Amino acid sequence: MDTVIETAPRRRTLTDKPAAPILFAHFVLRSSNVQPMIDWYSTVLNMGIVQRTDYICFLTYDDEHHRLGIVNLAGLKAPDAKTSGLAHVAYTMADIGALLSTYRRVKALGIQPSRCIHHGPTVSIYYRDPDGNGVELQVDRYPTKEATAAYFQTEAFRKNPIGVAFDPEALVKAYEAGAPESELLDMPDGPPAPPQAAPSPR
Secondary structure, eight states: OOOOOOOOOOOOOOOOSOOOOSOOOOEEEEESOHHHHHHHHHHHSOOEEEEEOSSEEEEESSSSSOSEEEEEOTTOOOOOTTOOSOOEEEEEOSSHHHHHHHHHHHHHTTOOOSEEEEOSSEEEEEEEOTTOOEEEEEEESSSSHHHHHHHTTSHHHHHOSSOEEOOHHHHHHHHHTTOOHHHHTSOOOOOOOOOOOOOOOO
């Protein structure tokens, strides 16, 4: 009979150094408008339902177990212009073609952008979901994260940290005409865009 030798567990010491997250996992919304919300996120972000109960629906678009939760609560009021809270969430698309294809696809379904801004480091198209929450779809202007981050330290960004509005239809036309990606990602001329407006009540 073999003798089992038990060893004492190896002690560990927790560090006191700050730890940054390794991943932004998900966010959760409360809504009295659940089915239109599920339909919207499924349409715009190509999300699929992971699990749904009467209380909550979990959705994802990748191998993360869920990227969005929508809690079903009756009688909620839409935020007004003087309510503090989240301005928007942002999603990065693979490239300018994916961004513009999404814009055109959801536009054909009646989903219009609330505004389109070239921020300098990103080209961004903003939407409002059925509850009025802001959702940004963006593509990085530069090929690396380091180059994109460096733009934040430029004088141009200091003078105009919001960016310049652009016409998505003109960008679609240029894309389909074969304009090079570098040209499509160039920041257009124009005055600084106004700050983001508060959500409108439903």
